[in-house]
Amino acid sequence: MQRGTRPSVETNDMEGHMNSISPLLSSVFQGGNAATARLSETFDRKAAAISAGSNWRDSIVDLAKLIGMNGDLASRRRLATELEFFGDFNDTAMMNIFLHNRIILTIVENHAVDIASKLDQLVGDRAAELDWRDSVVDLMTLFGLHNSVASREQLATKLGYTGELGTSGTMNMWLHERLIILIVDRGGTLPDELAPKSQRTPKQRVESLCRTLKTKDTLVPALVAIWERRKSGKPFRNDFENRLYGIFNSLSTEEQEGLGRAFDGFTAFRRNGQGECLFSNHLADAVRDEPPENNDFAAALLGQGLALSIRQDFLHAAGKPGPGQVRPWRKGSSTFEGGAGPEGPWPWLTSLSFGPPDTPYWFGNLQSVRPVPPASAHAWAEHQFEKVCSFTPLPTGGFDQHCVRKVLNSPPPSGGMQLPPSLECEGGVHYTMPRNECLRIPARQAGNTIWLRGFNFIATHVNVHFQSMEVPARRGFIEDCLVFGDNKTPVRNEQGKAIVDMRVKDDVAVQLPMRFQSPDGTESPFPPGLYEIWISVGELPSNRLVLRIEPDENTQFDLECEGGRCIKETPGLGDDEVSWTAFVGHLVPNHENTGRTRAKTVKVQIDREPWKDIDDDGDNNGEVHSPTKFFPTDADLAGGGPAGFLAGGVRVISIVGFEVDSAVAAEKQIHGFSDAFTKVLTELANSSISSLEGDTDGVNFLGVVEKFVETAAGGPGVVGAASLLATGHYMMAAMAAAIVASAASLWAVWAPADLIALDIFALNARECWDRTDADKPLPPDMARQFRNEFDDTDVLVTVLERQLPKTPQSESIGPVAIWKHEVQYRTQHDGDEFSNYLLRFKLTRRVIV
Numbered sequence: 001m002q003r004g005t006r007p008s009v010e011t012n013d014m015e016g017h018m019n020s021i022s023p024l025l026s027s028v029f030q031g032g033n034a035a036t037a038r039l040s041e042t043f044d045r046k047a048a049a050i051s052a053g054s055n056w057r058d059s060i061v062d063l064a065k066l067i068g069m070n071g072d073l074a075s076r077r078r079l080a081t082e083l084e085f086f087g088d089f090n091d092t093a094m095m096n097i098f099l100h101n102r103i104i105l106t107i108v109e110n111h112a113v114d115i116a117s118k119l120d121q122l123v124g125d126r127a128a129e130l131d132w133r134d135s136v137v138d139l140m141t142l143f144g145l146h147n148s149v150a151s152r153e154q155l156a157t158k159l160g161y162t163g164e165l166g167t168s169g170t171m172n173m174w175l176h177e178r179l180i181i182l183i184v185d186r187g188g189t190l191p192d193e194l195a196p197k198s199q200r201t202p203k204q205r206v207e208s209l210c211r212t213l214k215t216k217d218t219l220v221p222a223l224v225a226i227w228e229r230r231k232s233g234k235p236f237r238n239d240f241e242n243r244l245y246g247i248f249n250s251l252s253t254e255e256q257e258g259l260g261r262a263f264d265g266f267t268a269f270r271r272n273g274q275g276e277c278l279f280s281n282h283l284a285d286a287v288r289d290e291p292p293e294n295n296d297f298a299a300a301l302l303g304q305g306l307a308l309s310i311r312q313d314f315l316h317a318a319g320k321p322g323p324g325q326v327r328p329w330r331k332g333s334s335t336f337e338g339g340a341g342p343e344g345p346w347p348w349l350t351s352l353s354f355g356p357p358d359t360p361y362w363f364g365n366l367q368s369v370r371p372v373p374p375a376s377a378h379a380w381a382e383h384q385f386e387k388v389c390s391f392t393p394l395p396t397g398g399f400d401q402h403c404v405r406k407v408l409n410s411p412p413p414s415g416g417m418q419l420p421p422s423l424e425c426e427g428g429v430h431y432t433m434p435r436n437e438c439l440r441i442p443a444r445q446a447g448n449t450i451w452l453r454g455f456n457f458i459a460t461h462v463n464v465h466f467q468s469m470e471v472p473a474r475r476g477f478i479e480d481c482l483v484f485g486d487n488k489t490p491v492r493n494e495q496g497k498a499i500v501d502m503r504v505k506d507d508v509a510v511q512l513p514m515r516f517q518s519p520d521g522t523e524s525p526f527p528p529g530l531y532e533i534w535i536s537v538g539e540l541p542s543n544r545l546v547l548r549i550e551p552d553e554n555t556q557f558d559l560e561c562e563g564g565r566c567i568k569e570t571p572g573l574g575d576d577e578v579s580w581t582a583f584v585g586h587l588v589p590n591h592e593n594t595g596r597t598r599a600k601t602v603k604v605q606i607d608r609e610p611w612k613d614i615d616d617d618g619d620n621n622g623e624v625h626s627p628t629k630f631f632p633t634d635a636d637l638a639g640g641g642p643a644g645f646l647a648g649g650v651r652v653i654s655i656v657g658f659e660v661d662s663a664v665a666a667e668k669q670i671h672g673f674s675d676a677f678t679k680v681l682t683e684l685a686n687s688s689i690s691s692l693e694g695d696t697d698g699v700n701f702l703g704v705v706e707k708f709v710e711t712a713a714g715g716p717g718v719v720g721a722a723s724l725l726a727t728g729h730y731m732m733a734a735m736a737a738a739i740v741a742s743a744a745s746l747w748a749v750w751a752p753a754d755l756i757a758l759d760i761f762a763l764n765a766r767e768c769w770d771r772t773d774a775d776k777p778l779p780p781d782m783a784r785q786f787r788n789e790f791d792d793t794d795v796l797v798t799v800l801e802r803q804l805p806k807t808p809q810s811e812s813i814g815p816v817a818i819w820k821h822e823v824q825y826r827t828q829h830d831g832d833e834f835s836n837y838l839l840r841f842k843l844t845r846r847v848i849v
Helices: 014-020 022-028 039-050 060-066 073-082 092-111 113-126 136-142 149-159 169-185 202-213 219-231 239-249 253-271 282-289 294-313 667-690 701-712 721-726 728-750 765-771
Strands: 348-353 387-393 399-405 443-445 449-455 461-468 475-484 506-511 515-517 523-525 529-537 545-550 555-568 576-589 597-605 623-629 650-661 753-764 782-787 795-803 807-810 816-829 832-847
Touching: 022 092, 039 060, 039 169, 060 073, 060 092, 073 092, 092 113, 092 169, 113 136, 113 169, 136 149, 136 169, 149 169, 202 253, 202 728, 202 795, 219 239, 219 253, 219 282, 219 294, 219 667, 219 728, 239 667, 253 667, 253 728, 282 294, 294 667, 294 728, 348 529, 348 545, 449 529, 461 506, 555 576, 576 667, 576 728, 576 753, 597 623, 597 667, 650 728, 650 832, 667 728, 728 753, 753 765, 753 782, 753 795, 753 816, 753 832, 765 832
Parallel strands: 443 545
Antiparallel strands: 348 449, 387 399, 449 506, 461 475, 461 529, 475 506, 515 523, 529 545, 555 623, 555 832, 576 597, 576 650, 650 753, 782 795, 795 816, 807 816, 816 832
């Protein structure tokens, strides 16, 4: 820049330089703090009185007019000379911004003295030499803003700067002056929308996770101990430790560096005794003294994963197995008021469901459902009625769907032969409504999991019985099913009467058998059909519900994340980079009673590139297109077979999302750690659990499960743990949840990132079939939370699932549709919304020839 000629003027300090306009400013701002918190208000009022088009924030001419100063070019050059402007006098834009800046600073020094004092105090507190009066870099540093060129360009653009970006003094002076005005107007602070992103300390992040997870992580400290041993050059001590060494050695150099930084951060954090609520050194201390055992790692992984997943399902049991409370009542012919029979702790089933127990998508009958007083009748939901649907293809694609409740002896929607007269619906008298409408009989494939809910499950375990309605000789039972008793709902109400209605939530999860043993001892696949199902507590049987068992279909399903949207980014200024990671577990129950099972977990990374610099008001309103398939290929699955589901298989998808402030965190460090640690945890899960399948080390899966439950339930002797974990849902949920919980825990300690999503959900073949069946109605919208079970205000992540209309998939394979739904993740910190993101999923069906 060429420097212009200026007159020689004797100068002392800034106060002396501004003597020519100080009286003018005093006439506008009277008093030492007259401008504090109302600088803009004062000038805006004067500007409105002088001229509607006055723009004092950007025009030195308009600003000069407001304070009564001549704003012509000659006067401006004289004032610039007086103030020691060292730029080019022919560059009027730079000179004007310089003058504008100096006038605003003079106002601060003389008429907002408390603000100047406050900023000086902040400088003293920083113990650093920061010149906020003359340097925009120092001013931004003082308020915790990133001061790089890119950050200054972003902030200047946000505030309305239209000049040349980059390292020019013009942009810096403009930004400096504009920030000073905002700070004065706010009484010495930045506006909320410009405040830096909240960088919670590791201690704060850990305490937040402690309240949400309510379980201690043993895997991270143990893995750090093994890592340090390998790093120091010590040889492995047994085959399992050799496998762990191999997992670490398989990482790339970048991944090992990222993982090493994370482990170093964890060690430094724990060195001061922090994180006792989130981490346990029990396993780490053991592996330092003795070689690590496969069983110990498997039990730890399943234990902490199961503790997290079941806590969300069994809030009324505080996530702990145990008997329900004794609720004496009179069971008789009157459904709602009780009968004249003897009072006793009679067990009762109120509902049956296919998802976690608190799902609204449950089924019962006229006898089982007991309304909550003062109601005398239950208001049945639409999904609880049997439906008959007809579909008409639309020229624009899709279907025009028309569904009606099934009524006895009514013609089908499309006409046709009239059915013979019938007095009852298919499930019997308890499934027949007064107007001859039929209650729906839920359907499930053999080998899948169901949830039974009721009251007076007053033992640590119950037996579940089933009997065919078509062939009564086909009957059997599943013994030692683990109970999660409701210890939250009171036994009696204020009038002293026992609470025996839908408020009580004693729960049991049951995996339906895949094989049926006939009286002569021969086994065959479980026959499809209608079955009555009930429980027994000791010698006391419950009432019965009806379940339809359906055969497996020769189909394959593909689940894909199409993309998503940023609805609300975390508060504050700065670039955002979102990282989504999913863990997809596939479990195949065995067909024999050997206590072995097959399981596999794979990591799925949603494409990060489209989620870079995402925000809620950016291009396309925050929409992101990042198609990612969640169901692995054949080669990734345990036992081979189709990539959809093997017989009785279940898929559990566990998702964790983080928002990284890319201006703070080096991308290679964050993603290097993420890729490496999740790879280590996934391989550890697959290695330790898969070893329980065979007889290599004489390991029995059921023994490991029982070992966990002894710890989780507070002592030995808990029967039925194996049957719970042997259900596909909880086995895979435990594996997936353990990986996510450990990853989130280490992120909280080390990584400069905020948790924006946490989710665990399961799909089985029957659910996928129904969701892609054009003749079946959509499931209801769902909501689930990861929170403290006894404090409704302490919510970390709220998950909202919304169903989208089905679309036709292919006419060649029948009435098959594509099912889409959106999952919204809202996070809260201390009761306030922190972020809000959405992912969009698509499920398609393929026929295997």
